[in-house]
Every structure is written in C-alpha cells, then in structure tokens.
Amino acid sequence: MTHDDLEQLIARTAMGERSAFGDLYAGTSAKLFGICLRVLDDRAEAEEVAQEVYVKIWRHADRYRVNGLSPMTWLITIARNTAIDRLRRRREAQPGLDVAETLADPAPGPEAMAVQGGERAHLAACLGELNANRAEAVRRAYLLGETYADLAARFDVPLNTMRTWLRRSLLQLKECLTR
Structure with a gap:
C-alpha cells in the first residue's frame, strides 16, 4: 500500500x-x-x-x-x-x-509545545483560505465533534452535500498544509 x-x-x-x-x-x-x-x-x-x-x-x-x-x-x-x-x-x-x-510525564516538552504552536498557526491560516461556511463546518465536525447530519441541518444543505463539503475542504487543507 x-x-x-x-x-x-x-x-x-x-x-x-x-x-x-x-x-x-x-x-x-x-x-x-x-x-x-x-x-x-x-x-x-x-x-x-x-x-x-x-x-x-x-x-x-x-x-x-x-x-x-x-x-x-x-x-x-x-x-x-x-x-x-x-x-x-x-x-x-x-x-x-x-x-x-x-510513570512518564504526560505533558509535552518545550520543543513539542513550540512545534504545536507553529502547526496551530499554519492550520489556522489554511482554514482561513476556505470558504467561511466550509471552514466553520470543518471546525464543528473535527474540533467540536458534530455529526454530518447536525452540520447538514445547521447549514441547510443535504447530507451528501455536507459530506462533499468536508471531503473537499480536507483535500484543500491537505494541499495547503503541505506547502
């Protein structure tokens, strides 16, 4: 594979x-x-x-x-x-x-925290490149755990349209994050 x-x-x-x-x-x-x-x-x-x-x-x-x-x-x-x-x-x-x-210290070390901060800023910038509705749908789906059905109702679109929004948005984010 x-x-x-x-x-x-x-x-x-x-x-x-x-x-x-x-x-x-x-x-x-x-x-x-x-x-x-x-x-x-x-x-x-x-x-x-x-x-x-x-x-x-x-x-x-x-x-x-x-x-x-x-x-x-x-x-x-x-x-x-x-x-x-x-x-x-x-x-x-x-x-x-x-x-x-x-026992292991579960907290991330300084290097990990710095990397996470940079990744967070990069992700925020990439989310900013998305259409506002699609960015909000991605945030609600992947950060807040809302279901596709909930999102479809919230944005007043068919369920399959919501799936397409999310799939295309993830592909666009993937492309942005690899730059």
Missing part, C-alpha cells in the same frame, strides 16, 4: 467511511499486530491491544496531519504507544518495581 493510498484511507476513515477503514485494517493490521506482539511478547494481549489501536484510529483519524511524514509512521506510533501503555499497566500491577520506572 502506497503513502498516498494510506493518506486517502485515513482521510476517508476520518469522514466515517467504514469501507475505507476496512481497507486500512486489511492493509496494515499484520504490521501493527506485529509491533504490539514485539512490545508485549504475549499473543493474546497483543490481539487485545491491536483491537484498541484500531478503535483509536477510527476515533482519531481526523487528527492525522499531512506533514510530510509517512502515514504508516503515524499508525505505528499509535500501535507502539498503546502497547507500551499496556506494558506499563502490567508492570504497575507487579510489586517491586520502582514507581519512577512506570
């Missing part, structure tokens, strides 16, 4: 397309399961974590940002971090481990 194929499948998954999610699963599940298995060294637990990974992907596909990095890297990061979180919980249940070994 190519870089572009994965990006398209993630974008379509973000719009709630089950068939795209199925194709994404079919194309990536062996790799992501392998990562979970390597981290956890327990097949049954790795299967559970792989399921959690795909639930996260389904729920957060809209958070994938086209930033020049491989979409597979994004997927692998989700799998690896979910498996590590499970491993930490397993260790916490075992007595005798130093607490400092099992």
